[in-house]
Amino acid sequence: MPFALVGCREASPFNSPDDIAGTTIGALVGTPSLRLANEMGTAVGFYSEAEMMRELRAELIDAVIMEQATAIELVENTSGVRILSEPLAEHDLRFAVPLENIGLLNAVNNAIAELEENGTLAGLSYKYFSRGNFTREPLEDVEWRPGYMRIALPPDSPPFSFMDDEGRFTGMDVDVALAVSEILGIEFRVANYDARELVTAVWHGRADLALGWHHDEGEGYVNVSDSYARAVHVVIVRR
Numbered sequence: 655m656p657f658a659l660v661g662c663r664e665a666s667p668f669n670s671p672d673d674i675a676g677t678t679i680g681a682l683v684g685t686p687s688l689r690l691a692n693e694m695g696t697a698v699g700f701y702s703e704a705e706m707m708r709e710l711r712a713e714l715i716d717a718v719i720m721e722q723a724t725a726i727e728l729v730e731n732t733s734g735v736r737i738l739s740e741p742l743a744e745h746d747l748r749f750a751v752p753l754e755n756i757g758l759l760n761a762v763n764n765a766i767a768e769l770e771e772n773g774t775l776a777g778l779s780y781k782y783f784s785r786g787n788f789t790r791e792p793l794e795d796v797e798w799r800p801g802y803m804r805i806a807l808p809p810d811s812p813p814f815s816f817m818d819d820e821g822r823f824t825g826m827d828v829d830v831a832l833a834v835s836e837i838l839g840i841e842f843r844v845a846n847y848d849a850r851e852l853v854t855a856v857w858h859g860r861a862d863l864a865l866g867w868h869h870d871e872g873e874g875y876v877n878v879s880d881s882y883a884r885a886v887h888v889v890i891v892r893r
Contacts, residue, residue: 668716668717668738668889668891669738670738670740671738671740671741671742671889674694674695674716674717674889674891675694676694676695676696677694677695677696677716677717678695678696678698678714678715678717679691679694679695679696679698679715679716679717679718680697680698680699680700680706680709680710680715680717680718681697681698681699681700681706681718681719681720682699682700682701682703682706682720683699683700683701683810685720685808685810685811685849686721686745686811686849686867686885686887687719687720688719690719690743690887691719694742695716698715703724706718707728707732707735710735710890710891710892711732711733711734711735711892713892716891717889717890718890718891719742719888719890720887720888720890721813721814721885721886721887721888722741722783722885722886722887722888723782723783723813724812724813725737725888725890728890729890734892734893735890735891735892735893736890736891736893737888737890738888738889738890738891741886741887741888742887742889743887744884744885744887745884745885746881746883747814747826747827747830747865747881747882748878748879748880748881748882749762749864749865749878749879749882750806750852750853750856750863750867750872750876750877750878750879751863751877751878752856752857752859752876752877753875753876755862755877756877758862758863759877759879761838762834762838762863762879763880765833765834765838766834766879766880766881766882768837769830769833769834769837769882770882774790774833775830775882775883777790778829778830779826779883782813782814782825782826783813783826783883790832790833792832792836793836793837796836796839798840798841799838799839799840801840801841802840802841802842803840803841803842803843803862803863804842804843804844804845804861804862804863805831805842805843805844805845805861805862805863805865806844806845806846806847806851806852806856806860806861806863806864806865806866807823807827807828807831807844807846807847807852807864807865807866808846808847808848808849809823809846810849811827811849811866813825813826814826814827814865814866814885815828815865815866823844823846826883827865827866828844830865830882830883831844831863831865842863845860847861847864852866852867853867853871853872853875854875856872856876857872857875864876
């Protein structure tokens with residue numbers, strides 16, 4: 655006797671990032687993931703991770719693009735979704751420095767090398783990308799130079815830079831910036847910029863440095879430092 659299965663959905667047709675091309679893709683506003691979503695299909699920007707997951711589960715969007723560490727935590731707490739095994743995109747994280755300031759570029763690169771050698775960068779990557787326990791110990795007896803430098807950061811790009819419950823900047827990029835600042839002996843003051851304006855902020859002299867952008871966007875406009883970490887973007891789909 656024939657029978658019908660009630661309430662069963664078809665399995666997700668997505669098995670690799672290429673499969674989401676031309677579909678409706680969610681991403682958080684102000685993050686590099688939204689740009690990737692725009693390149694892959696019809697992008698839908700969200701201000702809330704919870705809302706984005708609700709619309710994915712309700713089949714109002716087809717997929718979500720997100721930084722890997724944040725995606726892993728989100729999927730662990732959301733039923734009915736999974737991360738595709740193959741990453742969508744990977745890119746190095748670097749400082750943007752004005753083209754004419756080679757001295758600053760060299761100083762930042764030397765600081766990055768020191769932080770890599772003493773294990774700080776590995777510890778911060780472990781903390782923010784693998785949710786491990788790591789606390790950076792501030793340098794003692796820093797000889798601060800007079801004045802300060804402005805560093806442009808986006809306020810809505812977790813886990814790289816975002817605002818905590820008390821309205822203070824926090825995240826991977828913020829910790830790296832503080833560590834570099836201490837090595838250079840120069841105070842960095844955060845300038846709040848949309849992710850799309852970081853390169854132009856440095857290019858036009860409104861900021862001395864920037865973090866939280868794709869270095870291919872700055873070609874010919876800014877210099878880029880050595881890499882201090884590698885970011886991975888993944889695709890979340892329904893099960």
